[in-house]
Amino acid sequence: MIVSYCVNPSCPEPENHPNLKQCRACGSDLILHNRYRALRKIGKGGFGSTFLGMDLRLPGNPYCVIKQLRPNAEDPDTFSMALDLFEREAKTLGKIDHPQIPRLLDYFEDQKKFYLVQTLAKGITLQKEVQKYGVLSENATKRFLVEMLPILKYIHSIKMIHRDIKPANIIRREQDKKLVLIDFGAVKDQVNTQLAASNYGQTAFTQFAVGTMGFAPPEQLAMRPVYSSDIYALGSTCLYLLTGKAPKDLLCDEVTGELLWEQEVKVSPNFAKILGKMLEVDLRNRYRMVDEVINDLDMMPYDIELQQGLISSPKKVESKPKEAQESEDNVDSENRSSTSASRLAEAIRARKARQGKSKSLSPTKITPETLLSSYAMGRDDFSNQCFNSFNLSGANLPRVNFNHGKFIKTNFEDANLESANFYHADFSRARLGRANLTKAHLLKAELQYADLRNADLTGANLDGANLYKANLCGANLTDAHVDEFQLQEAETNWATIFPDGKKRLW
CATH class of the missing domain: 2.160.20.80 (E3 ubiquitin-protein ligase SopA)
Structure with a gap:
């Protein structure tokens, strides 16, 4: 049932009848900016809340996302300063024009709260996807990078840093299975960051949006983000896709602060090298630009991609039976010691064996939806x-x-x-x-x-x-x-x- 949701954070009973214009519990206006009606809360964080909304002015009342930002501003001067920063941030977001990034539709201030309205990307986040279906294979994780890196390159090309890349901020869009990068509340352009630091210091907007612990690198948590900070966060996201664990749940070197992720994942040496460079704590050793990551991915040998990529289904979070694990370990050992030609032959034989098993064990009728979902989760045969x-x-x-x-x-x-x-x-x-x-x-x-x-x-x-x-x-x-x-x-x-x-x- 559709309800009209009150966005007042202090409201004791926010759910209202869909036709009401004022909240019956607290009296707050339910129609924001004389245009938008919130339907339900879909997210909450330190900066405020996010709501599924409806645009009452457009034909058909299309859905949208309403993000409410609540600056910690008690006195008029501080509020005026926060409002100025908010308008600058909104104009920054308004520059973004990419099919895999939600578009900014509107922004306004109401009752000393700031609102951003964006297009709705309907789908499931990668965080929920991993929790529901299990971790991704190496090949699926590489495909994730191949799709995400151009999006990140676009953001950097317009001199912006996202600053909060993580599985919960990446949606697999329902209509076409493409990845969509959301939550640009943390985005910073170079001009705004410098203005905020020099004119306002640690204000409401420079305090939030420092990123998410574990996914953000040290320089970003110290309020000095660079383009390479997003590359680190993307590498941390890959670790989550491969392990089902957030970076903060992985062991780290107590001296250097480097994540000890190698013992958690089983990937080819070439891909491990790329991940390692993305996850370097020292900026001097990390990839500086997105193109560098793209180039290294393109250089990976094709036979290794076959060896790692011909997986009929994604690995589950649960551990595999001992016999199956020992069998895979033996195959990996043989592959490492064989020549390039024999590796290719072995991969083809293994693929045929898997096809035979899948025919006898998977009677489920395939549909366009199951095909696209299976491919997105790592199956490519x-x-x-x-x-x-x-x-x-x-x-x-x-x-x-x-x-x-x-x-x-x-x-x-x-x-x-x-x-x-x-x-x-x-x-x-x-x-x-x-x-x-x-x-x-x-x-x-x-x-x-x-x-x-x-x-x-x-x-x-x-x-x-x-x-x-x-x-x-x-x-x-x-x-x-x-x-x-x-x-x-x-x-x-x-x-x-x-x-x-x-x-x-x-």
Whole structure:
């Protein structure tokens, strides 16, 4: 049942009838700024509270997030100072324009409390996701970094520092399974931080928003955050995703303050090296910029990604049976001592064995929702399964394995399928318009009558693929492995970019 929630922190009975305009318990106005009605409290912290709200002015009364900030300001001068800082902070938030960050809709002051109104990102936080489904695999954690790092790069590019990156502030959006970074109450830009420190000292706004203990690095807790502080917090978030433990629950070196996380996680040496550099207490040894992390992730050997990434389901927080753990330890030991070629062969054999087990143990019918959820939680092998007529428009599935999959009339428009494996897959009459298929493996795939208009097939391998009547108008085939006979079978036009990187005159 929808109620009208009173935002007065001292109200003894905040729930009211949805049609009331004044709280029957304390008399406070229930319509904020003559526009917004709070429906329920969804968060609380030292700075104030967060409410699910409703915009009464817009058609359909869409939901929104109302954040109430309560500065500790008793005298008029201090309140005026806090109001000035709040307006500066709101203008800072108003500059943010990114599809994976909630947009600022409004800000105002009412009854000596400050309010920010933002778009609602409906979904589940990564903290709750781990608590509900278990910890992530290494491969899923790397995918988390690959998606989060560009968001962080954008924030830093507009000279801002988030200062409170943690699993509870990252939502997996329900509609498309993409990650959304929330709670910018802690964000600081360089100008505002300097103004606050020089003009106001430790005021209401410079006192809160120092970050969360365990996730924030030492320099941030000392009120000297830098871009690298967000990288440390992102590394700490990775530890939580891999272990289910907050950093403050991990042991640390009493002399250096470094987290002793290596004994808690089991990851490849290359990934451990990246995490270690993200989590350096000494700023001189930590990554300074987001691009440095991205570059190191891109340099990780592909065979190690296969070895670590072909996991059919995420690890659970509960400990594994002793026999299973010993078996995995033996496989890891053999892998470390084998050559690159044999590691790849062993990974493929292990994957086939897992596929056999999953067929006998997992009779649950797969749906578009379960596919996206399973992938988000670390599973990336969906070989030999049927996805006919699925609506996967806009899905984010890079490097997924759809070997021998069936996708007849499936909608993959605008999907990210970079480096995906579609060996011998059937895409008859599938819709792949504007899909990202760069470096995709489409060997011997059935693509007859498939709609690939404006798809990006840069570097894709189409050897032996059936392209009869496939619509490649406007598609980018630069450096794609495809022969002239295949192209003659397909439909192309003046906008098609051929493997030589050129268009042809018709």
